[in-house]
Amino acid sequence: DTGVSQDPRHKITKRGQNVTFRCDPISEHNRLYWYRQTLGQGPEFLTYFQNEAQLEKSRLLSDRFSAERPKGSFSTLEIQRTEQGDSAMYLCASSLASGPTTPFGSGTRLTVV
Amino acid sequence: GIQVEQSPPDLILQEGANSTLRCNFSDSVNNLQWFHQNPWGQLINLFYIPSGTKQNGRLSATTVATERYSLLYISSSQTTDSGVYFCAAKYSGAGSYQLTFGKGTKLSVIP
Numbered sequence: 001d002t003g004v005s006q007d008p009r010h011k012i013t014k015r016g017q018n019v020t021f022r023c024d025p026i027s028e029h030n031r032l033y034w035y036r037q038t039l040g041q042g043p044e045f046l047t048y049f050q051n052e053a054q055l056e057k058s059r060l061l062s063d064r065f066s067a068e069r070p071k072g073s074f075s076t077l078e079i080q081r082t083e084q085g086d087s088a089m090y091l092c093a094s095s096l097a098s099g100p101t102t103p104f105g106s107g108t109r110l111t112v113v
Numbered sequence: 114g115i116q117v118e119q120s121p122p123d124l125i126l127q128e129g130a131n132s133t134l135r136c137n138f139s140d141s142v143n144n145l146q147w148f149h150q151n152p153w154g155q156l157i158n159l160f161y162i163p164s165g166t167k168q169n170g171r172l173s174a175t176t177v178a179t180e181r182y183s184l185l186y187i188s189s190s191q192t193t194d195s196g197v198y199f200c201a202a203k204y205s206g207a208g209s210y211q212l213t214f215g216k217g218t219k220l221s222v223i224p
Contacts, residue, residue: 031210042117042199042214043156056210089154100146100161101201101212107154 004105006092012111013082020078021108025094032075033101034067035091036060043091049075082112115140115204119215126190126222134185134218136200144203144212145176147185151196159185159198190222 005024013019025032030051035043046065048056051072061067064082069075079086093104116139126132138145147159160167160174162183167174171190176183187194197219201212 033211040216042201042216043212045211045213048210050210056208058211091156100144100158101203102146102158102161104148104156104158109154 003103004092004094006090006105006108008108009106010109010111012113015084015112016081018078018080019082019110020076021090021110023075023077023092023105025074025092026103027073029094029096030072031095031097031101032069033093033095034075034077035093035104037089037091037107038087046077046090079110082110084112086110087112115142115202115213117200117202117213117215119198119200119218121218122216123219124221126220128190128192128222128224130190130222131186131188132190132220134187134198134200134220136183136185136202136215138181138183138200138202140181141205142178142202143205144201145178145183146201146212147174147183148199148201149194149196150199150217156199187220190220192222192224195220195222 007022032049034046037043049069064080067077089107091107095101118137162176164178171188173186197217199217201214
């Protein structure tokens with residue numbers, strides 16, 4: 001494993017369209033996290049999976065956002081009916097059951113036009 | 114939720130200088146991490162330090178959990194140290210898995 005992989009690296013979409021991002025964690029890591037980072041701010045927590053179970057969701061995760069982690073492996077984050085305020089870097093991280101949240105992926109930069 | 118405050122927000126250093134970055138947090142934690150975000154946006158974990166002191170080359174960190182603060186020391190700074198340094202903490206209460214990040218310290222090291 002070379003780390004957490006995220007795809008795509010960049011996405012430009014028109015307002016109102018749906019987008020989906022993928023995260024592939026380190027294979028032996030059972031914990032997976034999604035964060036969002038806007039310009040000049042620190043990352044903000046969106047959601048957390050332990051294996052395939054989504055155990056924590058931020059109030060930032062509105063009804064337009066949905067995340068899945070089928071079979072406890074890769075994860076997807078979907079944003080429906082995108083808005084300009086959704087423009088941000090979306091970061092994924094994975095970890096073992098105890099210890100630090102690391103590593104983080106390189107992120108998917110979303111631009112909504 | 115837990116609050117994380119970092120200071121200073123911006124720091125300009127001459128190459129070779131030393132610096133101390135501070136992180137205050139509002140509640141008990143069982144995870145405290147320092148990250149460096151490079152100009153390309155990659156977040157690199159520097160230290161996992163819920164308590165105590167650790168050193169890694171020119172960097173060291175100390176967390177005093179009872180007083181709710183952590184310090185990151187950078188010695189003999191280099192231009193490659195430039196970027197944003199984030200502190201992130203996880204509340205130690207049950208059912209909390211998220212890291213809460215501070216707003217970061219933007220470090221610029223000039224030759």
